[in-house]
Amino acid sequence: MVSSDSASEYYNQPVEERTNLYNDRYNISSLKLMADGSLGARSAWMLEDYSDQPGHTGDPRMTDEEAYTLVKEAAEAGFQVNTHCIGDAANHQILNAYEKVINELGLKDHRFAIEHSQVVALEDIPRFAKLGVIPSMQFVHATSDKNMAEDRVGPERIKGAYAWRKMIDSGSIIPNGTDAPVELVNPYHGLYAAITRMDRDGEPAGGWYPDECLTKEEALRAYTIWGAYAQFEENDIGSIESGKHADFVIIDRDYMNCPDNELKDINAQMTVIAGEVVYTAPGFSLNK
Template sequence: ANSLALELAGIDDDTPDPVGGKILRDAKGKATGVLIDTAMSLVGDLIPEPSKADIRTAVTEASRRLLALGVTGVHDAGIDLREAEVYMSMARDRQLDNRIYAMLSGASDNLSGFGKPITRYGDDRLDIRSVKLYADGALGSRGAALLEPYSDDAENRGLPFFTTTELAEFTHRANDLGFQVGIHAIGDRGNRLALDAFEEVQRGRASLLRNRIEHAQIIALDDIPRFAELGIIASVQPTHATSDMNMAEDRVGGERIKGGYAWRRLLDNGVRIAAGSDFPVELANPFHGLYAAVTRKDRQGLPGDGWYADQSLTRYEALRAFTLDAAYAAHQEQRLGSLEPGKWADFIVIDRDYFTVAETEIDDIVVLETWLAGERVYPFTEDLQ
């Protein structure tokens, strides 16, 4: 943020760091304008909210771009009540071009103001039956909460947003209303906070609500089996591994990285993985994610042998994580995620065989057609005329 933004937000050299955030300061203690994690809201809250018409326009444009990439359904993590109203209005008007599985932002007024979960709304285009919480920040900013100090910042263990008790209290409340809970957790302490909260709420057993941990990036090795024991879904984003590999080991060191982006260890321990992109943080193209999951390489093909390639997925495992198990994570596996009698005919036509092309070509696969509910929705009609 520039100096004017800091002034408008009332941030000066004496402003205390908010819980779960940090105001970076120079050697003289002056605020630099770099705001980490929850500190961003000090300025972000001053930005005028978009109108409902603006939100509707943005949803329509984003949907078109996603259909062109072969994405028929998305999990939108962290919407507010105004966005929920727009989604519901568009679904009623049959104007949702993708299937949306929406997760309310974990602010308490969102949960109390919404009511009960909704499913299969607007001709099965909209579900709002989940809530998004945060256990910690991001690894790149050193906001991810770690059990031990950062390997490249010995005085820093990251920024936990809540205690286990606080996470458990909110999770209990949301679950009692019938909402699934997805907790953002990046660091090994963040993941343990989330697991401990789920264990307390679920009394050590799996829950029919299928609670999730979003990202599940750095996990203590002895915590990995707990995902399966508690029935917690690991919602991962394969391109995070290839985007973060330039700094991840610097942040956590050679030992802790063994539990980092550890998809093979998760699967081998019986954990269900749902895969996505985390766009707009990463690009939305699912073939970038499939390529990263299978090769553990970036889009330039580096490193040549793959980054910790022993944690890669097979092509089938990766595809299942992006389709059927993603549907399972949204309670939709009975109607989405695979082509079977009784399910919606959501599918794509691509320019080459994902299972037989060279690994280097997975990232280059092009979507020729996208079909939703048995209707071709891409290419767009105006493009065919």
């Protein structure tokens, strides 16, 4: 954990020295806190004992007071706060800390986020939208964890795990990422997981808890405009519109209309960032 003294130099760094860097492609406007560990290692912090390890609730990284203090100091220094939370106790603790700081400082557009929001108590899910806290989730985690997750948390708590549909239906958006290098960096695997809830071998047939699946449009938004919004850049990136950076990719099939099982096999043919072609697949030509 970084102490307040050692963090003060970073907090006090002039905004112009940490934003709009490298032709406006790199901004340091948020910081990340760690509230717990991982579900696989049983270090995610749970409200109740692990179903497959009685007497163990995981490993919290902060006391409630420490969480509140760190969030408040960061917010007062002008930073957005993103906190790693896997277990339902960690999510609950950080929602409480965020709520206290939001109310004390009168924050209106903070866009605080919880990274992963992986196992959340059902009663805490609506709090994300109510507080304006963004559940930043990685869709491939569900398909990677499906073989052990329910063993860890049991049949009731699993209802609030990887709960994308419940989050969206309660009013939240979900910016998605790959969580590389924990997972493969390929974004099309994430799109496939979001829409099918199946792993790349097509298991389980019909999807794992398929009621939590997203639509193709929602999954695409999660990788584009919702991600831009989560980092205060929705006016510059995240969609193809006049006045925004020309960021786009040409792919080898029709994303909206191809069969769901083909999504994982999509390949980029050309990538353009801020109007500059930065990648062209071998043999690809716009003239073909």
